[in-house]
Amino acid sequence: MTAIGWLLAASALIVAGMAAIAWAMPRHHELLDRPPPTASARRRARRMGWPMLAMALVPCVAGWGGSIGSVLWIGLLSVGVLVIAGIITVRGARRRT
Amino acid sequence: MNALGRALLGLHAWGGLVFGWLLVPIFVAGSIAVFEPEISHWLQPELTAPQFSRTQAVALAQARLGDLAAGASAWRVRLPNRREPTIGIGWGSDPRKMTEQTLDAASGQPLTPRATHGGHFFTAFHSELLGGTAGKWLVGAIGIVMLAAIVSGVLVHHRILLDFFTFRPWANRRRAWLDAHNLVGVATLPFLLMITWTGVVILAETFMPAATHALYDGKASANRAEVVKSFVREPAGVSLPTKPLTEHFAAAEAILGADTVSYLLVRHPNDRNALVQALRHVDERLSAVADHVTFDAATGEIFGQQTEWNAMAYAYRAQVGLHVVQYGGPTLRWLYFVSGLLGAAMMAAGIVLFERKRRQRAGDRRGQRLLEAVGVTSVAGGCIALLAYLWAARLLPVELEARAGRELLCFFTVWTATFAHALSRGRGGPERAWREQLSVAATLALALPLLDLLSAAPSVDALRFGVDLTALACGALLLLAARLFALPRPVRSVLAEAGS
Numbered sequence: 001m002t003a004i005g006w007l008l009a010a011s012a013l014i015v016a017g018m019a020a021i022a023w024a025m026p027r028h029h030e031l032l033d034r035p036p037p038t039a040s041a042r043r044r045a046r047r048m049g050w051p052m053l054a055m056a057l058v059p060c061v062a063g064w065g066g067s068i069g070s071v072l073w074i075g076l077l078s079v080g081v082l083v084i085a086g087i088i089t090v091r092g093a094r095r096r097t
Numbered sequence: 098m099n100a101l102g103r104a105l106l107g108l109h110a111w112g113g114l115v116f117g118w119l120l121v122p123i124f125v126a127g128s129i130a131v132f133e134p135e136i137s138h139w140l141q142p143e144l145t146a147p148q149f150s151r152t153q154a155v156a157l158a159q160a161r162l163g164d165l166a167a168g169a170s171a172w173r174v175r176l177p178n179r180r181e182p183t184i185g186i187g188w189g190s191d192p193r194k195m196t197e198q199t200l201d202a203a204s205g206q207p208l209t210p211r212a213t214h215g216g217h218f219f220t221a222f223h224s225e226l227l228g229g230t231a232g233k234w235l236v237g238a239i240g241i242v243m244l245a246a247i248v249s250g251v252l253v254h255h256r257i258l259l260d261f262f263t264f265r266p267w268a269n270r271r272r273a274w275l276d277a278h279n280l281v282g283v284a285t286l287p288f289l290l291m292i293t294w295t296g297v298v299i300l301a302e303t304f305m306p307a308a309t310h311a312l313y314d315g316k317a318s319a320n321r322a323e324v325v326k327s328f329v330r331e332p333a334g335v336s337l338p339t340k341p342l343t344e345h346f347a348a349a350e351a352i353l354g355a356d357t358v359s360y361l362l363v364r365h366p367n368d369r370n371a372l373v374q375a376l377r378h379v380d381e382r383l384s385a386v387a388d389h390v391t392f393d394a395a396t397g398e399i400f401g402q403q404t405e406w407n408a409m410a411y412a413y414r415a416q417v418g419l420h421v422v423q424y425g426g427p428t429l430r431w432l433y434f435v436s437g438l439l440g441a442a443m444m445a446a447g448i449v450l451f452e453r454k455r456r457q458r459a460g461d462r463r464g465q466r467l468l469e470a471v472g473v474t475s476v477a478g479g480c481i482a483l484l485a486y487l488w489a490a491r492l493l494p495v496e497l498e499a500r501a502g503r504e505l506l507c508f509f510t511v512w513t514a515t516f517a518h519a520l521s522r523g524r525g526g527p528e529r530a531w532r533e534q535l536s537v538a539a540t541l542a543l544a545l546p547l548l549d550l551l552s553a554a555p556s557v558d559a560l561r562f563g564v565d566l567t568a569l570a571c572g573a574l575l576l577l578a579a580r581l582f583a584l585p586r587p588v589r590s591v592l593a594e595a596g597s
Contacts, residue, residue: 017176020260067382068424070383084262085263088264089264
């Protein structure tokens with residue numbers, strides 16, 4: 001697989017993982033005027049989210065090797081946080097206009 | 098809030114403000130410097146970007162050096178690559194002060210690029226504020242305060258974990274700016290810590306030279322010479338033709354790896370004791386150590402090679418490599434570029450936040466207006482001045498005397514002018530100055546592709562086009578930033594439009 005393929009795989013895993021972790025926080029449901037998820041649903045979401053973030057390390061290391069791959073992984077985590085925050089913000093802003 | 102909390106807040110707010118004034122332009126310039134070769138190419142439309150063969154490039158370089166500098170005691174050849182698609186040759190007696198020439202990578206014809214600081218301007222501004230050793234001291238001190246500001250920031254904004262993923266532009270203005278500052282800060286925290294720490298480590302030798310001075314008799318290069326092996330010998334004074342460099346090049350790539358040799362250095366060409374050294378690039382290793390191999394120029398036998406390094410050399414050069422991002426290809430470069438600009442945006446938001454909060458207490462006083470003017474000048478004015486450099490480097494007449502120096506003059510003049518503008522427009526709040534300067538910066542960025550197409554029409558290539566597109570994207574973001582200061586409830590409506 002080429003660099004772009006590995007990058008897409010890693011980004012997809014990280015964005016999905018961050019989405020699950022954000023979904024597990026009641027505050028974001030509040031921002032979107034939705035009832036908060038139950039405690040067990042939140043736990044399930046967290047248990048899905050964190051392993052996905054960890055799994056994203058695999059395509060990073062496969063495409064770039066151990067040292068560069070782990071740097072890339074940390075960088076993509078930053079991007080993942082901002083992508084999810086952006087999506088929540090745009091959806092929240094739409095509800096309020 | 099207890100005394101420790103107040104002390105941390107004071108450190109974070111005032112330290113962040115005063116040092117942020119210089120950190121924002123340093124971060125912006127550093128992000129641009131990631132693409133130094135591309136910018137240098139963009140700034141010199143005289144340079145060509147043909148399809149090339151590296152082996153043929155070596156032969157062309159040797160032919161040219163044989164014509165121009167048969168008697169020189171050293172030759173240097175920089176091979177073309179995708180980011181710098183020209184051949185660079187150099188000759189002279191001191192490898193550090195060579196006469197240089199740039200050749201077309203396909204034909205070997207000499208090119209005559211204009212005199213400019215090129216992309217290196219951004220690196221020099223980023224690492225020493227164009228001020229030599231004194232500048233390095235200042236940048237190092239700023240970096241250390243930045244580390245303190247990051248750590249105190251994590252403690253001061255203790256709600257960042259609760260507010261993870263949270264950005265509420267529809268809330269009141271201050272909340273929105275604080276959300277942006279916290280969110281971007283916490284998301285890029287690993288990058289910010291890494292880049293600031295490694296930056297300070299790179300400069301450490303400059304502000305703590307005592308140990309090197311004592312242990313190596315004041316010769317910092319002696320330290321390096323212990324790590325980087327040097328394979329040299331005196332000339333014999335007997336002439337013996339150097340074999341074609343293409344043969345040494347092929348032998349070097351067999352040892353160092355295919356497509357990895359970036360430089361060739363010939364010592365005493367056409368002497369019986371001539372040597373050819375090949376240096377490997379560091380494009381795919383985190384630790385910026387360049388393996389090298391040296392051949393006897395006449396026989397092709399290996400004279401010496403270094404492909405294994407001292408473990409401490411790997412460890413130290415990994416920190417350097419992490420900062421200068423030669424490794425990892427376009428993915429990592431873009432990641433650094435975006436992360437650096439996000440870091441600058443986070444600090445800019447912090448500056449706006451602090452100055453707004455202070456205005457509520459201090460009112461429209463002269464001191465307050467001065468703080469705000471410096472804030473506008475540092476962030477928006479810095480962007481204008483950096484963009485003005487690009488314009489100056491392209492527009493100043495090619496035949497101008499001391500042309501490269503005039504580029505710097507343009508840069509500093511424009512930056513000073515933005516300060517005068519911010520001061521004169523600051524009565525009653527800095528919003529107007531912010532809006533106007535960010536709009537000017539956006540216009541300068543958005544019009545860059547136009548300048549490029551009009552003044553470099555015959556030679557638009559992929560590299561140049563990439564810079565043009567990036568300038569367009571940055572211009573659009575600056576325009577969006579200008580609108581944050583334009584409307585009564587700015588962030589919310591801007592975002593609503595962006596989202597619809």
